[in-house]
Amino acid sequence: xxxxxxxxxxxxxxxxxxxxxxxxxxxxxxxxxxxxxxxxxxxxxxxxxxxxxxxxxxxxxxxxxxxxxxxxxxxxxxxxxxxxxxxxxxxxxxxxxxxxxxxxxxxxxxxxxxxxxxxxxxxxxxxxxxxxxxxxxxxxxxxxxxxxxxxxxxxxxxxxxxxxxxxxxxxxxxxxxxxxxxxxxxxxxxxxxxxxxxxxxxxxxxxxxxxxxxxxxxxxxxxxxxxxxxxx
Amino acid sequence: xxxxxxxxxxxxxxxxxxxxxxxxxxxxxxxxxxxxxxxxxxxxxxxxxxxxxxxxxxxxxxxxxxxxxxxxxxxxxxxxxxxxxxxxxxxxxxxxxxxxxxxxxxxxxxxxxxxxxxxxxxxxxxxxxxxxxxxxxxxxxxxxxxxxxxxxxxxxxxxxxxxxxxxxxxxxxxxxxxxxxxxxxxxxxxxxxxxxxxxxxxxxxxxxxxxxxxxxxxxxxxxxxxxxxxxxxxxx
Numbered sequence: 001x002x003x004x005x006x007x008x009x010x011x012x013x014x015x016x017x018x019x020x021x022x023x024x025x026x027x028x029x030x031x032x033x034x035x036x037x038x039x040x041x042x043x044x045x046x047x048x049x050x051x052x053x054x055x056x057x058x059x060x061x062x063x064x065x066x067x068x069x070x071x072x073x074x075x076x077x078x079x080x081x082x083x084x085x086x087x088x089x090x091x092x093x094x095x096x097x098x099x100x101x102x103x104x105x106x107x108x109x110x111x112x113x114x115x116x117x118x119x120x121x122x123x124x125x126x127x128x129x130x131x132x133x134x135x136x137x138x139x140x141x142x143x144x145x146x147x148x149x150x151x152x153x154x155x156x157x158x159x160x161x162x163x164x165x166x167x168x169x170x171x172x173x174x175x176x177x178x179x180x181x182x183x184x185x186x187x188x189x190x191x192x193x194x195x196x197x198x199x200x201x202x203x204x205x206x207x208x209x210x211x212x213x214x215x216x217x218x219x220x221x222x223x224x225x226x227x228x229x230x231x232x
Numbered sequence: 233x234x235x236x237x238x239x240x241x242x243x244x245x246x247x248x249x250x251x252x253x254x255x256x257x258x259x260x261x262x263x264x265x266x267x268x269x270x271x272x273x274x275x276x277x278x279x280x281x282x283x284x285x286x287x288x289x290x291x292x293x294x295x296x297x298x299x300x301x302x303x304x305x306x307x308x309x310x311x312x313x314x315x316x317x318x319x320x321x322x323x324x325x326x327x328x329x330x331x332x333x334x335x336x337x338x339x340x341x342x343x344x345x346x347x348x349x350x351x352x353x354x355x356x357x358x359x360x361x362x363x364x365x366x367x368x369x370x371x372x373x374x375x376x377x378x379x380x381x382x383x384x385x386x387x388x389x390x391x392x393x394x395x396x397x398x399x400x401x402x403x404x405x406x407x408x409x410x411x412x413x414x415x416x417x418x419x420x421x422x423x424x425x426x427x428x429x430x431x432x433x434x435x436x437x438x439x440x441x442x443x444x445x446x447x448x449x450x451x452x453x454x455x456x457x458x459x460x461x462x463x464x465x466x467x468x
Contacts, residue, residue, distance in 0.1 A: 127315060128315055128317070130282075130287060130311065130315070131314070131315040132331075134285060134287060134309040134311075135308075135328050135331045135332075135375075135379070136331050136332065137331050141331070145317065145327065148319075149317050149318045149319070227318075231318045231319060231359035231360075231361060231362070232359045232360070232361030232362040
């Protein structure tokens with residue numbers, strides 16, 4: 001039975017089954033959008049947290065670090081409460097749309113990228129501070145320099161964030177509803193097809209998901225190695 | 233401030249956790265002169281240089297620099313262990329010039345001039361952090377020179393270098409001086425202090441014990457501490 005499922009799964013992939021392609025396309029659109037949004041929020045915030053000093057900063061760092069382990073269902077629930085009809089953003093009518101799934105994944109990924117950015121920028125600033133200040137750069141002007149010089153490490157973190165976004169199922173299930181052709185992603189489809197007994201489709205999606213995560217990690221590893229060889 | 237004075241330290245003091253690391257330090261740096269600050273480890277030399285470059289605020293006293301606004305005397309600093317950005321040699325130079333507010337064409341011209349002058353052209357595209365210690369310090373010097381400073385501050389710039397690299401750095405510093413740049417440096421290399429110093433400040437336990445022309449300091453040091461330091465005695 002499982003052998004048949006695996007063979008059928010590969011044939012679905014080889015034939016570029018339209019249902020399969022549709023689910024993969026939506027998943028990638030949602031996760032990539034979430035990553036872009038999360039980067040826009042978390043990179044400057046992480047840099048600001050790394051370079052600023054204010055009362056309670058330690059507490060903020062602890063909370064950000066803790067939020068890296070935020071359970072996806074909790075993130076989904078928060079977004080659900082915000083976007084439900086009786087919620088503060090209910091009038092936007094975003095619940096059970098890809099936009100709601102993007103919001104949920106963004107909430108999940110922001111703490112990861114923010115904490116990694118904070119830690120990396122803080123470390124780099126420790127190394128560069130004297131040199132940059134001697135050249136006339138203050139903390140604010142140093143931010144682009146530090147983000148650029150930490151680009152390889154940051155990219156690894158961003159890819160880790162993408163991995164978390166694309167692999168999570170709880171949040172998108174709650175706020176997306178797993179509506180065929182509209183909000184069904186790879187992970188929610190795998191859950192559904194497994195329950196239905198359609199293992200071929202579930203396995204095909206699993207293979208694609210695994211390949212994407214493996215490919216991205218290989219890319220991150222390759223970039224890190226290349227950068228070390230080239231720039232030290 | 234007199235006409236050719238670029239920097240004046242006035243009664244500088246610095247305390248950390250109740251311990252006085254510098255006390256009543258005053259001196260002047262005049263245009264085109266080479267000042268060497270000598271003293272044992274822990275005397276406060278590096279701290280004094282950082283205060284002079286504005287990296288650390290003194291607890292007492294002040295540092296007065298010549299000129300104001302766009303006419304202010306320009307300063308650059310080279311550290312014992314230069315920190316290079318994770319970029320190419322050329323990009324490190326370009327970044328330093330961008331921080332000075334120079335436009336693209338000006339930056340390019342100055343980068344090329346610096347690469348040419350310091351023999352770094354063949355290394356221009358290489359990662360700066362992959363260079364040898366001597367090459368990195370040469371790049372640090374090129375980076376400082378490219379900003380066209382009136383005063384260059386150097387904190388033991390050759391302490392980690394071999395004699396050949398040291399020679400290259402010293403030759404460059406003498407050329408800078410010949411071109412009118414003032415130098416303030418610390419070193420533990422007495423030979424280097426003799427070769428480069430025109431004036432010497434001897435600092436001990438945060439206080440200046442001697443400020444004198446270099447030949448006088450090396451031939452007839454006044455303080456017991458300076459005599460011991462020159463004789464290589466383990467007084468501390």
